[in-house]
Amino acid sequence: MSIQAAPDGARQNQLRHLLKHDCGSCHGMTMKGGLGPALRPNDLTSKSDELLVTVILHGRQGTPMPPWKHLLSKEDAEWLVKLMRIGEVH
Template identity: 60%
Template sequence: MFNSSLFAQASAEIDSERQAELLHLLKQDCGSCHGLTMKGGLGPALLPENLTGKPVSFLTYTILEGRPGTAMPPWKFLLKPEEAEWLAGVLVRGELR
């Protein structure tokens, strides 16, 4: 289950300018494989209903470390752990705008 208090904490640590940059990254870079509307493509769909049962910690780890043997690259060289957690929270909560 999603822990909204952790998401709120991660949000508080990331300023609004960086949040806007992260949303752009999510739409453009992640969207290039997962679909611009996150409905899937080369990579699986990243809509809340597709992420049910996947903990934010699992999604955060996947963002940071990638998925060996797949096209999913690690983003740990560009994102801080709290930024990856924030992105995972955005996806789980369906807050991509």
């Protein structure tokens, strides 16, 4: 799967905010890990986009990772993965 998603500018800002504050509450504001694992570029090299998008949308049952499909489209999730891969979370 290659990522082509491009949510519009306003949505991109919302997603950046979500990643830092909501995802960051478990994964760390800079994605260095916390309750959830680190999600920096080096931590993701062995994981496919498809796997990461699936975990974001559906969560991982039996763990604290919740599903986000009610709030995020597939395109949104793909774009979050793109942000994590370039490490653009400050």
